[in-house]
Amino acid sequence: MQVKHVRLFLFECKDPSHEAFRLGVAAAILLSLAHVFANLLGGCSVCTHEEIQKAPPSRQCSLACLFLTWVTLAIGLTLLVAGTMSNNKSRASCGLTHHHYLSLGGTLCFVHAGFSVGYLVTSTAALGD
Template sequence: MGKFLDVLVCLLIVALDVVGGILGLKADDAQSQERHLKVWIFECKGPSHDAYVLGLAAASLLVIAHVIAILPCFSPKKASFSKNLSKLFFCLTWIVVAIGLVMLAIGILSNHKSKESCGVSRGHVLKHGGYVCMVHGFFAVAYYATATSLFSCGD
């Protein structure tokens, strides 16, 4: 029963990250529908409420998937190579989630304003944040799989 539950948790992590990624891509589409003017690296564009909501939902799903992924109990058994691999995936998961949240936050904040804003172009940060959500799914599942095969809960 334990391995079946681990597989379900991995599928849940992947599903949350993929849906978060898709929402990030849809947020970028919604943002690109707004009126904007671009000259070289400077850009003026109006905020999109839809992009704001979709970006916020993508960031929320990324955080939920990350919290679920890092929940395995930590009572080490043995196997030094697998333990080191687990630590590597753990660090990569944190790095990827930080990058994804920063990118999504930049996109969310640029669409939170009630008036048009001008400045340096932040080209497609919501789209790239959506892609990072999907990459997070890979590293989170890899971490969860290595951590649950090494660590036992309640033994």
């Protein structure tokens, strides 16, 4: 599907892409679901600073991965929502360029997946300690 797109330096005018909107919504939903499942399977727990300091290295690594999943979720979801909203049918407008938001958000989905797998592996290893 072709989308009419005019760009001048940092400003752009474009017609929204309904396909990009649908894919952006799907990506945001899947990222959220993946985060919920990773936290449920990994046994999300809250620890105090003292408990973290006394925890074995595998548990500390697990908590670091958990923290990084939350950071990538926040940034990735923000980028996906911003990119998706720019492709909403009712928002054919001109403004600052933000056409890379969807691709950056999608890339962060894969980064989130890596940290989630790391969290699940290290939390499983921490159970053995």
